[in-house]
Amino acid sequence: MTRALGIGIIGCGNISATYFKLAPLFRGLEVRACADVNPAAAKARAREFGVKPQTADALLDNPDIDMVINLTVPDAHFAVTKAGLEAGKHVYSEKPLALTIEQGLELRAIAGRVGRRVGCAPDTFLGGAHQRARALIDEGAIGTVTSGTAHVMSHGMEHWHPNPDFFFLPGGGPMFDLGPYYIADLINLIGPVKRVAALTSSATPTRAILTEGPRQGEAIPVRTPTNIHALLLFHSGATITLSSSWDVWAHRHGPIELYGTEGSLFVPDPNWFGGTVEIAGRDGVIAEASPWDHPFGVPNDHRPNGDFANYRTAGLADMAQAILQGRDARCALDRALHGVDVMRAVLRSGETGEFVDMITICERPAPLDPDEARALLIQR
Secondary structure, rough: OOOEEEEEOEEEEEHHHHHHHHHEEEEEEEEEEOOOOOOHHHHHHHHHHHHHHHHHHHHHHHOOOEEEEEEOOOHHHHHHHHHHHOOOOOOEEEOHHHOHHHHHHHHHHHHHHHHEEEEOOOOOOHHHHHHHHHHHHOOOOOOOOEEEEEEEEEOOOOOOOOHHHHHHHHHHHHHHHHHHHHHHHHHHHHHOOOEEEEEEEEEOOOEEOOOOOOOOOEEEEEEOOOEEEEEEOOOOOEEEEEEEEEEOOOOOOOOOOOOOOOOOOEEOOOOOOOOEEEEOOOOOEEEEEEOOEEEEEEEEEEOOOOOOOOOHHHHHHHHHHHHHOOOOOOOOOOHHHHHHHHHHHHHHHHHHOOOOEEEOOOOOOOOOOOHHHHHHHHOO
């Protein structure tokens, strides 16, 4: 790599701190400016991390910015990414890429016309655990994957977020907020989806904010399903049950289980990069998969409930290198667009009671082995 790409962040909310803190771990990235609809938020982040605060328009006009990170709320993702492309910048967006397949297709057309790249989170499937699972599948360790389950269930976001309103509006809910992690990992592991069916509901029409603060106890409306049970048919022939709910107080389901002709694979939470991968053969004995030295599986995020591997911005770093090397990025637009297609189809099936076919298709991303992951890091 001959140079670093100048990065500008638009959206200085909670998630922006993660990008500011983790971007310096990776080659080819230099965060130079930030902007927010609330100028005070941009100034606060700029002071905290030593970058230049700007308005969004000024950041898009800044010749030192090669790539924009779009960290706005979901219903602004399309407009901000479109503006970035039209300003001649590459754009990497937080999930979801857009709220409709039509918006995603428009972004793809604009990117092609202006000769710029679009990437999109999540990048957690690049983690050591998920790449270990990918390698085991590619090696044929469980034979052909025929079926499986994926579960992401809790009692919602109002327990910890001081302003959780957008989580319960269109573009939020457990499907659009947490579903991207699971769908991206399933695409990584077994490929694109062909057809879906779903049942959707919501337990209550409103939620009460439980987080301590000035809004504690305030009721907020629920305008998107909070309980989704879907069946995904993949082009490979595999069928996966996906349950995503914020109406569950407790459960014992594993995050992802894949069942093959020669055994079963147990994959940890795709909201994180690490965790324990387990495998069973025809004897049915479940054991931890043999480890490998993948840098994105090493815990680096120490929290009261445990130590986690958190390398968010790995997808951004891979995209930066892909731009400079002229290759496909692992978190490229087509895979994010396919994820949006899957999520919209699931919600549409819940509304209509009918099976829904995908409009898009994508390739599995290239695997990221330990040496390739180390090459993304400044310190190997």
